[in-house]
Amino acid sequence: MRVLLISANPEKFPNPVFPIGISYVAHALQPRHEVSLFDCIVDGEDALPEAIRTFEPDLVGISLRNVDMPQPGGRVYASDYRRVADIIKSATTAPLVLGGAAFTLFPQRYMEELGADYGIVGEGEFLGILVDAIDAGLDPDEANGGHGVPGLIRPGRPPTPPGRWTGRVGHAAASRRLFQTYQGFGGMLNLQTKRGCSLRCCYCTYPMVEGRVLRRHDVDSLVDEVERLRDGGARFLFFVDSVFNLDVDHTTAFAEALLRRGVKVPFAAYIAPWRLTPSYVGLLRAAGLTHAELGTESLSDPVLEAYGKPFRFDDVVRAHAVLGEAGVHRAHFLLFGGPGETRATVEETLARSATLANSVFFPGMTIRIYPGTPLHQRALAEGVVTPEDTLFDPVFYCSPDVDPAWLKERMAQEGSLRSNFVMDDSSDEMAALVRRAHARGRIIGPMWEFLCR
Ligand code: B12
Incomplete structure (x- = not known):
């Protein structure tokens, strides 16, 4: 499957933080799946429709890192995330999956706000199980020997309890392009x-x-x-x-x-x-x-x-x-x-x-x-x-x-x-x-x- 993973984090304070979340998730998906990474800070939201048209993803994941700047009057990021989700939906019908620390703290709310098809609470390395299930035409709840995808949230379905990932972790080869910019x-x-x-x-x-x-x-x-x-x-x-x-x-x-x-x-x-x-x-x-x-x-x-x-x-x-x-x-x-x-x-x-x-x-x-x-x-x-x-x-x-x-x-x-x-x-x-x-x-x-x- 072709998976596009997007870091929707717009925050540059105290400095732009390398999107480690999508990099680690991509690492767990590669090399079995073809993964492309898009960083809204580096690549710019305006370039997203073209990136989607060129890559033609079968599934799009958005990483939601921060809920808000946790101080009175601090910036709230929900509208930034909604904008990114809207751009994606106008460019592709591929299923939309949410994940990341902010998502894990308020999963149902982001599912509704962004109109996503799936979300994964906790460790996103489990996305591979969902991708495999979709690829095989299986109901994700039947994947993983009938245990479903750990941490999976779907509209109208009971959530699956989050899991504890024991496989390999690290940065993906696909991150090399972004490494350059963060230098x-x-x-x-x-x-x-x-x-x-x-x-x-x-x-x-x-x-x-x-x-x-x-x-x-x-x-x-x-x-x-x-x-x-x-x-x-x-x-x-x-x-x-x-x-x-x-x-x-x-x-x-x-x-x-x-x-x-x-x-x-x-x-x-x-x-x-x-x-x-x-x-x-x-x-x-x-x-x-x-x-x-x-x-x-x-x-x-x-x-x-x-x-x-x-x-x-x-x-x-x-x-x-x-x-x-x-x-x-x-x-x-x-x-x-x-x-x-x-x-x-x-x-x-x-x-x-x-x-x-x-x-x-x-x-x-x-x-x-x-x-x-x-x-x-x-x-x-x-x-x-x-x-x-x-x-x-x-x-x-x-x-x-x-x-x-x-x-x-x-x-x-x-x-x-x-x-x-x-x-x-x-x-x-x-x-x-x-x-x-x-x-x-x-x-x-x-x-x-x-x-x-
Ligand atoms: C280290 C850290 C920092 C460092 C980062 C340094 C660096 N260069 O990387 C510093 C000090 C700079 C920092 C700053 C901030 N941080 Co901070 N930070 C963290 C911390 C401790 C770890 C983040 C991390 O990298 N984790 C490791 C990676 C691998 O995990 P991950 O990104 O969550 O990704 C995993 C999953 O979430 C999931 N996933 C991620 N993306 C996706 C996408 C899909 C599709 C799927 C399915 C899954 C998935 O899978 C990944 C692998 O398992 C977390 C708390 C925590 N324990 O998580 C807070 C945390 C992320 N930070 C937070 C906040 C608020 C901030 C700031 C906005 C304010 C602040 N406190 O200073 C700034 C914003 C910075 C910015 N530019 O965005 C919040 C975010 C939630 C919230 N409350 O809004 C957290 C959760 C802490 C908290 N207070 O609640 N932070």
Whole structure:
């Protein structure tokens, strides 16, 4: 079958993110099926009708990555996705399949909004089973030995429970064309070393998007992949694991294998400020870790507890020091105004953040509520939302002990005093700066280290 996979993500902030979702799905389909990739950022929506006419797909998949920019007033992407679906429907009658993280969070809603034939919740590598069934003229519910396609959603049919993919994963050969373009966006490509998140942070969607059980990708194949990406021109990698250091043994084995085989590409990863010993961080640094994006969220212990974080302020201080001593750049993401927050805890976090030297802070204010999270349960219990609220239109939780207007003002004040306290309203400016620097080709990676103080 001829399968066209489209990344409909229009977002270029903080930088255009390589469409790893369609690349991984394509990898599972190739070489049995002929796959073509289309990226709305690189190729441009206007070129889509022609791409469809030329390729003549038997099936079209759209990847929906982001629901919205999760901050009050943030961009919502549903109308962008609808536009792409409409273009496809006017150019072909091939069945339309949806997938991606945003789809997984609101599957029924996107099915209706985009008028799709199928959707796959969770891991899109299962698309192969659907494609084979359609190719063989089988009812997809009868495929896979009668178990159906894991995660399949179809209008008017009961959904099939999502599965856990155990086959090979990685970037598709079909991605090479897009790799070239992303080199112009700072040379940053991406890779995943495992799936799943076993943490229980009260607001977080990751366990719903990826599942709770960790599935570790094979270390030697990962090193092969890093080597291929490097040879293909990658100058920087972002490891997209929910939390890179969630499995210390696996990341240790991976780092050791990178060193043993002499494959080195600088990389960034989401790191939890926890379980970071000097020898472990030293090893990661030697293997290429240059930027740690820390999901710290608060520096006040009662708030960390209410957020369901497995670490406390002392752990953050230790992690910050260990990373700094190893020469790794540090960015702390903070979430103000969630459960347990008071004016006093806000002040405590602000005061303590000033003691974490040589780093940058990305504060968020109030927390977007996603269905199925503990925060959703809390918001229901507190009457912030009702069971009828689908949460597709964003609702933000603010602790009853903090006035959101005061919080906004307090953050703006802090942002005006500290250049390393990066507020949302400076985002556009920062994104433009990053784009200019990347276009000049001299600077690679996320670049926030230039704001560190
Ligand atoms: C790493 C990451 C980032 C990094 C990316 C770095 C990089 N260079 O790649 C950074 C920090 C830049 C980032 C930024 C943002 N992110 Co982010 N990010 C993630 C994270 C942790 C992993 C994404 C990933 O690459 N996964 C690995 C790939 C392989 O998985 P995947 O793309 O989901 O694809 C799989 C399936 O979804 C499916 N699939 C995908 N496409 C298709 C298509 C079809 C047809 C089918 C059938 C299946 C299918 O199959 C794939 C393989 O199994 C996720 C959370 C998570 N755990 O998933 C959030 C997540 C995707 N991000 C999110 C958001 C909101 C953003 C931002 C908009 C705001 C922000 N938080 O900064 C920006 C937007 C950036 C942009 N330009 O688009 C949300 C999106 C949903 C939502 N809530 O709106 C998520 C889910 C986290 C969350 N808060 O809920 N992000």
